[in-house]
Amino acid sequence: MRPMRVATWNINSVKARLDRLLGWLESAQPDVVCLQELKCAAEEVPVAAIEAAGYEIAAHGTGRWNGVAILSRVGIDDIVRGLEGQPRFAEADEARVIAATCGRLRLWSVYVPNGRDVTDAHFPYKLAFLEALKSTAAGPAAGPAPFAVLGDFNICPSDDDIWDVEEWPGTTHVTKAERAALAEIESAGLTDVFPRALKHAWPFTFWDYRNLDFPKNRGLRIDLALVNAPCKNAVTDAWVDRNERKGKGASDHAPVVLELDL
Numbered sequence: 580m581r582p583m584r585v586a587t588w589n590i591n592s593v594k595a596r597l598d599r600l601l602g603w604l605e606s607a608q609p610d611v612v613c614l615q616e617l618k619c620a621a622e623e624v625p626v627a628a629i630e631a632a633g634y635e636i637a638a639h640g641t642g643r644w645n646g647v648a649i650l651s652r653v654g655i656d657d658i659v660r661g662l663e664g665q666p667r668f669a670e671a672d673e674a675r676v677i678a679a680t681c682g683r684l685r686l687w688s689v690y691v692p693n694g695r696d697v698t699d700a701h702f703p704y705k706l707a708f709l710e711a712l713k714s715t716a717a718g719p720a721a722g723p724a725p726f727a728v729l730g731d732f733n734i735c736p737s738d739d740d741i742w743d744v745e746e747w748p749g750t751t752h753v754t755k756a757e758r759a760a761l762a763e764i765e766s767a768g769l770t771d772v773f774p775r776a777l778k779h780a781w782p783f784t785f786w787d788y789r790n791l792d793f794p795k796n797r798g799l800r801i802d803l804a805l806v807n808a809p810c811k812n813a814v815t816d817a818w819v820d821r822n823e824r825k826g827k828g829a830s831d832h833a834p835v836v837l838e839l840d841l
Contacts, residue, residue, distance in 0.1 A: 613688030617646025689730035
């Protein structure tokens with residue numbers, strides 16, 4: 580029996596990229612997929628098409644922006660939406676986290692706020708969200724069951740995770756405050772699968788649509804897979820499916836894929 584295949588992907592609109600998603604599910608054959616940036620309310624998610632592809636789906640979305648989901652063909656149970664103590668922004672509860680148990684794996688699909696600019700109100704909101712994520716993750720991360728937090732963190736963990744750090748002086752995604760907050764989350768008992776994973780090179784996961792960033796490989800690594808010790812010990816392979824970023828109608832993110840021997 581092959582390892583369990585788990586992926587995370589910022590789909591950048593599940594309705595606009597439904598054909599891409601269904602084609603990728605058919606070719607990549609993941610068992611579980613964490614999606615971010617659905618850009619629609621939960622009731623607008625194309626559930627019938629996803630179920631026809633062989634996947635159950637749990638979604639959390641409130642409208643045009645944000646939105647997260649988990650797709651599974653190995654069962655989906657104990658679904659939780661949101662974080663304990665999750666902050667609000669502009670008096671709104673944003674749909675940024677969904678958790679579920681799929682087979683033996685407990686996992687969260689997470690879409691961390693962008694932060695926009697260090698002078699914007701969205702930046703302290705991002706840091707408060709990361710603090711809530713750390714506090715909520717500490718319990719399951721320390722437990723004996725395999726546990727993973729996957730998604731778009733909107734943080735480059737190090738200077739090696741950006742195509743040219745001099746192009747991003749003091750901006751969001753690379754600030755000391757964001758990186759320190761990410762390190763605090765890892766200190767709760769989680770390990771970043773990349774770049775420590777196996778034989779693969781440092782991978783980017785996001786390339787802007789503008790300025791020919793993808794063909795020039797001017798990318799960022801902001802889509803992360805953080806796993807606890809039992810999950811880390813089960814990882815047999817991990818990669819970024821860069822080919823899915825190619826072609827017409829692609830998301831500006833590529834899927835990150837893990838294989839786990841559970």
